Amino acid sequence: MTEDRRWAALIVLCTGMLMIVLDLTVVNVALPAIRDDLHFTEANLAWVVNAYLVAFGGLLLLAGRLGDLIGRRRVFLGGLVVFVAASLACGLATDQTVLVVARFVQGVGGAATSAVILGMIVTMFPDPREQARAIGAFAFVASAGGAVGLLAGGVLTRTINWHWIFFVNLPIGAITWLAATRLVERDRGAHRSPGTDAPGAVLVTAALMLGVYAIVGPAATKGWSAPSTLAFGGGALVLLAAFVGREMAAANPLVPLGMFRSRNVTGANLIQVAGAAGMFGIFFLGSLYLQGVLRYDALQIGLAFLPTTVLMGGLSVRFTEPLVGRFGARPVVVAGLVLITCGLVVFTRAPADGTYVEHVLPVVVLLGAGAGLCFPALMTLAMSGVQAADAGLASGLVNTTAQVGSALGLAVLSTLATSRTDALLAHGHSATAAAVAGYHLAFWVAAGLVLAAVAVAVFVLEQPGDAQSEDARPVAVEPSVEHVER
Known part of the structure; x- marks a missing residue:
């Protein structure tokens, strides 16, 4: 594969990932409109999100392994077809059951599409410096896409209607599928026999x-x-x-359980669980704070998180790779996690009469800078020391731990915030004061989770001086295993 074609293929793969990541958050902004239009109860409305999460989180690991066995390109393209077809069904839904079932199927397609992307990237870019740059671009899309989804959801819901948060996937998915068939090389997979377990x-x-x-x-x-x-x-x-x-x-x-002998693989996935639990639940709770306390509308919420996206992109694509090359991945991961922790601590000081510049902007800047430093380096570590034939599995694993961590964090933080708010309301506090206190508790717990991830980074990940040890080397492509068709 020529150099230009490899980088063009990376853009295609990242576009597919962006579409999947956007769908994880774009729906949150449109939930009130969906509730009113399809007459959901508050309890049932959660399944518009949860049906997707159950399928997506449950199938990532299997989809990544299937990519290793039958070909990652095949799994990626098949996942795109399922995802786009389910998006059409979601957009056309006029019934609660149809929407929830279509969201489950959408999660199946999303898992198949996203699980193999990182494995495809590391095999396309065997050179360590190029691989770091490519993973940086992927990490930016995977991390910042959630913030972009808040903005996109606000724009589409406000200017057209909620159906278009799903319809917009049709042209993007079709273009991505066509481009992938031309730019991403075929791979037959390992075809291990009897091998499917x-x-x-x-x-x-x-x-x-x-x-x-x-x-x-x-x-x-x-x-x-x-x-x-x-x-x-x-x-x-x-x-x-x-x-x-x-x-x-x-x-x-x-x-193969032997892959967990690598301290970097094990440590990186533990950090993904704790870091995702602490950080990404804040996008949801932070949105509630902006909406319910500061009275922002959907578009304003998306714009409020825009600096996070800009900083993630700038650092992930241009600066993280040189920093990793100079200092090693471990210090960069630690620095990023510390910045995220600081941002969450700052958010615990946001009052009921807060202003954006004083109480929100510093938070989104710290979160964006921390994520832009941390997650590209973390993904590099999560793929290190893994054989090329297992790259799809490692890719699915790192996506699974991030997804499970996000779901866990959202459930824990939301439950804590709600319980604290209800307790204060029962003691006669005002609704606004009780809500703010609930958010503050959740932000403190989120900071504690990310601080736990810092401890894992310090005590489990390989030392910077060992960055070129066997555990820390990027994945090397083995043509005898990959069976690439030229």
């Missing part, structure tokens, strides 16, 4: 779906000690334990 696939998919459901369903609505939460959560843990036992005994495991 169907029991392992069933166990891990069921465990992840059940776990995500427990987080976004009963835990978020009934509390963490509710019998249904404990039942579903316990069931997920039992299935996960059975999956680990299966992988230890299988001749051709779906997930």
Whole structure:
């Protein structure tokens, strides 16, 4: 593949990822309009988001492994078709059930599309410096797309209607599919025989779906000690334990457990869980603070988070890679996480009569700078020390931990904020004061989660001096395994 074609293919892959990431947040802004139009109750409305999250989070790991086995390009293109078709069904929905089912199918397509992208990138760019730049571009899209989704959702909902947050995926998806067929090279995958480990696939998919459901369903609505939460959560843990036992005994495991011997792979995924739980729940709760306390409309909320997107892009694409090359990935990850922690702590000082410049702008600047530094370096570490034949699995894993962390963070932080607010209302506090106090508690807990990620980065990740050790090398392409068709 020529250099120009590789970078053009990267743009195509990042466009596909942007479409998927946008869909994770663009719907949040349109939820009030969807509720009013389709007459959802508050309890049922959550499933417009949760149906997508259950399928998306549950299938990422399986989709990444399927990419290794049958070809990542094939899985990517198939996922795009499913995602675009489901987007059309969502946009045309005039019934609650149709919309929720279509959102579940959309999550299936989103998982297949996004799970293999990082694996495709690291095999296209074997040179360490080029790989770091390419991963930086991917990390910017994966991280900043959520903030862009808030803006896009506000614009489309306000200027047209909520149906267009789904219809806009049709031309983008079609163009991405056509470009990918021309620019992304075919790969046949490893075709390991007997190699599919169907029991392992069933166990891990069921465990992840059940776990995500427990987080976004009963835990978020009934509390963490509710019998249904404990039942579903316990069931997920039992299935996960059975999956680990299966992988230890299988001749051709779906997930080779040996990859977790790498401190960088293990540490990076632990950081993804804690960091995503702490940071990305804040986009949701921060939006509620801006809407419910400062009285911002949907478009103003999107514009308020715009500096986060700009800083993520500037740092991810231009500055993070040189910093990693000079200081190593570990210090850059730590610095980014510390900035995110500082931003969350600053948000705990936002009052009921706050102003954007004084109380919100410093937060979004710190979050954008921290994420722009942290996540590209973190993704590089998550893919380090992984064989080329397992790159799709590693890509699916890092996406899975980020998704599960985000769902976990949103459920935990929302529950804590709501409980604190309800307790203060019961003691006679005003609605605004009680809501602000609830948000402050959630922001403190989020800061604690990211601080825990800092501890993992310091004590688990490889030292900067070991950056070129076997664990820290970028993935190398092995033509004998990839079977690339020229």
